[in-house]
Amino acid sequence: MKIISNPFELKEQLKGQKGSVGFVPTMGALHEGHLELIKNAKRENDFVVVSIFVNPTQFLEGEDLDKYPRRDEADKIICELAGVDILFFPSAQDIYANDEVKLEAPNVRGYILEGFTRPGHFSGVLTVVLKLLNIVSPAKAYFGKKDAQQLHLITLMVKQLFMSVEIVAVDTVRDKDGLAQSSRNVYLTPSQREAALKIPTALYSGAKLVSQGVVSVDEIRSKMLHLLSPLKVGYVAIVNRDFEPIKQIEIGNTIILIEALSGETRLLDNIWL
Ligand code: PAF
Numbered sequence: 001m002k003i004i005s006n007p008f009e010l011k012e013q014l015k016g017q018k019g020s021v022g023f024v025p026t027m028g029a030l031h032e033g034h035l036e037l038i039k040n041a042k043r044e045n046d047f048v049v050v051s052i053f054v055n056p057t058q059f060l061e062g063e064d065l066d067k068y069p070r071r072d073e074a075d076k077i078i079c080e081l082a083g084v085d086i087l088f089f090p091s092a093q094d095i096y097a098n099d100e101v102k103l104e105a106p107n108v109r110g111y112i113l114e115g116f117t118r119p120g121h122f123s124g125v126l127t128v129v130l131k132l133l134n135i136v137s138p139a140k141a142y143f144g145k146k147d148a149q150q151l152h153l154i155t156l157m158v159k160q161l162f163m164s165v166e167i168v169a170v171d172t173v174r175d176k177d178g179l180a181q182s183s184r185n186v187y188l189t190p191s192q193r194e195a196a197l198k199i200p201t202a203l204y205s206g207a208k209l210v211s212q213g214v215v216s217v218d219e220i221r222s223k224m225l226h227l228l229s230p231l232k233v234g235y236v237a238i239v240n241r242d243f244e245p246i247k248q249i250e251i252g253n254t255i256i257l258i259e260a261l262s263g264e265t266r267l268l269d270n271i272w273l
Contacts, residue, residue, distance in 0.1 A: 001080045003087045007095070007135045010049075010088055014136065019046025023138035023165075025129060028052040029069035029183035030078045033173040037142040038082045040170050049136050050079050051088040053095065058124030069186050088136070095131055103127040105153060109243045113257060114149050114268070117234050125150055126157050133158075133165055141165050146172040146180050148255055148270045152243050172269070174200065180269045187265040195231060196262040202227040202236070203271040206256045210273055215248045220256070234259035234266065241272075249273060 004010045014021060022045030024037045030052075041048045052075055059065035072089075079087045105115060105122035115122050133141060143151045155167045173181045178200035179193065188196060202224040209220050217238045224236050237257045240246050246254065257270040 001076075001084050001087055003076065003089055005089050005091060005094055007088075007090060007131075010086065010135055011137075013086065014049070017047055020139040021045060021136065022048045023133070023136045023141040024048065024050045025132050025141065025143075026050060026052055027054045027068065027183065028075050029071050029186070030075045031173075031181045031183060031185075033144055033146065033181040035078070035082060036173050037144060037170050038079075038084060040168060041140070041142050042083055044140060044168070045138075047085050048083070049086045049088055049138065050084045051090070051132055051136070053088075053090055053128065053132070055095075055124060055128040056092055057096070057127055058121050060118050060120060063118070064184075069183050088132075095128065100127075103130055103157075106156065109149075109156070110153060112243070113235055113237055114259065117259065117266075122150070122153050126153060129154050130157065130161070133163065138165055140168050142168045142170055144172060145169050145272060146182070146268065146270065148257060148272075149243060152241070178204075180267075182267065184265055184267070188262060192263040192265065196260075196265075196267055198228050198231055199258050199260055199267055199269045202258060203256060203269060206238075207271050207273060210249050210251070210254075217247055217249065220249070224256075224258070228258070228260060232261040234261070 022041030024041050026034050054068050056065055103126050105126055110122040111119060143154060145151060151169055158165055158167055177197055179196055205227055206220050206224045214220060221236050221238060239255055240253045241255060251273055254273040255270050259268050
C-alpha cells in the first residue's frame with residue numbers, strides 16, 4: 001500500500017492507472033462500517049483508494065474537531081490489511097488555500113435535520129468531497145447509509161454538477177447490541193452506550209409499526225419519541241428519499257431518521273423502508 005499526502009502526486013500516480021478506481025473517503029478512526037465500504041470498493045473495482053482527512057470545514061465552532069478520535073497508525077494497518085492500494089493522507093494545507101472558492105449546500109435540504117442542528121456543516125462536507133473526488137477521479141465512490149442526509153446531498157451534488165462518478169450507498173453496520181457503528185461511539189461510557197440502544201430500538205419499533213400496517217407518520221413519530229425518553233432527542237424525522245417531509249409512509253421511498261444525544265455524544269441512525 002502506498003501512502004500519499006500530496007494531491008498532485010496522487011493525481012499523477014492515478015493518471016496511468018489501468019482498470020476502475022473505487023474510492024472510500026473517511027475521517028479515520030476506522031471501524032467495521034468503513035471496512036464494509038472498503039470491501040464493496042474492492043469487490044467492484046480494480047484499484048482502491050481510501051482517504052483519511054479530518055475535514056475542518058465541516059465542524060462548527062465549538063464542535064469536537066480538536067478531540068475527534070485520531071488513530072493514524074492503527075488506521076494505516078487496517079487499510080493495509082484490507083487490501084487498500086493507496087491511502088491518501090493529506091494535511092489541511094494540502095487541501096485548503098487561504099482564500100477559498102466556496103461550495104454552498106442547498107438552502108433547504110442542506111439546512112434541515114443535521115443541517116439545522118449544524119448550519120454550514122454540509123457546505124463543508126460537499127466542498128471537501130468535491131475536492132477529493134476531483135483529486136481521485138474514481139469510477140465509484142462509497143458512502144454509508146448511516147449518514148443518510150450526507151449521502152443524499154453528495155448524490156445531489158454529483159447530479160447537479162454533472163460529475164461522472166457513481167455514488168454507491170452501503171448499508172449501516174451495527175454492533176451485536178444493535179448500535180450503529182460510528183467513530184464517535186468511543187466517547188460513550190458504558191451507561192451512555194446502554195442508553196444509546198434506545199435509538200435502534202425506536203427505529204426497529206417504527207419499522208414494526210409500518211409492517212403492522214400503520215402509515216401515519218405522526219403516529220409513528222410520537223410512539224418513537226416515547227421510546228427514546230429520557231434521551232435528549234434532536235429530531236425524529238420521517239422523510240422520503242429526496243428528504244422531503246411526508247404524511248404517510250411510502251414503502252420503498254421512506255427513511256426514518258433519529259438524532260439524539262447520549263451524554264454529550266450526538267448519535268445519528270436511520271432505517272430505510
Ligand atoms: O462521512 C465522513 O466521514 C465525512 O463526512 C466525509 C464524507 C469523509 C467528508 O469529510
